[in-house]
Amino acid sequence: MNEDLQYLKLLSIFHYVVGGLAVLFSFIPIIYVVIGMLAVCIPGTFEGEGEAMPAFIGWIFIIIGAVLIVLGWAFSACIIIAGRSLAKQVHYMFCIVMAAIECIFMPFGTVLGVFTIVVLTRPSVKEMFELNAMSTPPGALSGGSAGASL
Secondary structure, eight states: OOOHHHHHHHHHHHHHHHHHHHHHHHTTTOOOOOOOHHHHTTTTTTTTTSOOOOOHHHHHHHHHHHHHHHHHHHHHHHHHHHHHHHHTOHHHHHHHHHEEEEEOOOOOHHHHHHHHHHTTTHHHHHHHHHHHHHHSSTTTTTOOTTOOOO
């Protein structure tokens, strides 16, 4: 039981690290946003011997880059939330699903996702999550004090 807690604590820490790396990698599509802004704001930037690039192509670059950045941030936030859930032994199914989704973030997410699934499928770990789910009041994970101040 104590060994399982130590594994969950280590997995939680690694989720924070991989979540931070995912945030950094999610800034890579900013290149598309910059290219799109250059195409929209300075129309002759990518003009070769032919015609200038139409402005709508620049807007497509901006939109695609922005969407990719926001998706990366959402993915990173979910990884960090999964790490917090592992530390508190709550939201078992969310942790399993995030561990499976992390496997696409190669190589770090793959390793972390596989190890997380291996640890979470242990009967003793699943029992710990079930016990904490019964004893944890609603809103305890977020630290919120719903109805505490009257």
